[in-house]
Amino acid sequence: MRVLVVEDDVKIASFVVNGLKQNGFAVDLARDGEAGLDLALEVTYDAAVLDLNLPKLDGLSLLRQLRTKKVATPVLILSARATIDDRVLGLQSGGDDYLTKPFAFSELLARVQALIRRATRANDTPTHLAVADLKLDLFSREATRAGQTLDLQPREFSLLELLLRHAGRPVTKTMILEHIWDFGFDPQTNLVDVLVHRLRGKVDRDQPVKLIHTVRGVGYVLKSAA
Numbered sequence: 001m002r003v004l005v006v007e008d009d010v011k012i013a014s015f016v017v018n019g020l021k022q023n024g025f026a027v028d029l030a031r032d033g034e035a036g037l038d039l040a041l042e043v044t045y046d047a048a049v050l051d052l053n054l055p056k057l058d059g060l061s062l063l064r065q066l067r068t069k070k071v072a073t074p075v076l077i078l079s080a081r082a083t084i085d086d087r088v089l090g091l092q093s094g095g096d097d098y099l100t101k102p103f104a105f106s107e108l109l110a111r112v113q114a115l116i117r118r119a120t121r122a123n124d125t126p127t128h129l130a131v132a133d134l135k136l137d138l139f140s141r142e143a144t145r146a147g148q149t150l151d152l153q154p155r156e157f158s159l160l161e162l163l164l165r166h167a168g169r170p171v172t173k174t175m176i177l178e179h180i181w182d183f184g185f186d187p188q189t190n191l192v193d194v195l196v197h198r199l200r201g202k203v204d205r206d207q208p209v210k211l212i213h214t215v216r217g218v219g220y221v222l223k224s225a226a
Helices: 010-022 033-042 059-068 084-092 105-122 154-165 173-180 191-203
Strands: 002-006 026-030 047-051 075-079 097-100 128-131 134-137 142-145 148-150 212-215 219-222
Touching: 002 010, 002 033, 010 026, 010 105, 026 033, 026 173, 033 047, 033 059, 047 059, 047 105, 059 075, 059 084, 075 084, 075 105, 084 097, 097 105, 128 154, 134 154, 154 173, 154 191, 154 219, 173 191, 173 219, 191 212
Parallel strands: 002 026, 002 047, 047 075, 075 097
Antiparallel strands: 128 134, 134 142, 142 148, 212 219
């Protein structure tokens, strides 16, 4: 799942971005309101974390423009403004939740997950993915093969989710890079090959039926038959 963080404070931005990445999210960072608005209009995000005191375009103006343009991305406002009036204004401007600074990352993570969960239910988006005896629970973040739990690292889980969402269809290296890492990576890097190798070792190891296949010149595909 992909999250947009719009925050100009370097330390807070690094804290939030790194924490989300460690929990399996792909994260894009914008350090001012105009850049945040551009990304939010260009890319489909599962959620956004938005500061209010931003250069170039303040957070409330950014939020109002998103809602005017019918962008429904769930937004967690993250702000030092802590009065009841501030919270009410943020929610009335289109925010879905409000968290004041300073904050514990565990609470921010729980709120982001809750926003995504509510949006997923509202859109009837599946919360479980499966091919053959491989199953993935998106909210408990548990993966199993033949009833056995797979011990996946966050990026391995994200890759498996991507492959399952495109089951039977090839997924390119560029798609994997954009889904799991930040934009700007060289598609020729071997990051993807290394990650796929690790995931394949956990999903297909000691299994009579292999599920992850290489599509030469294209990328990879997850399917129950070669």
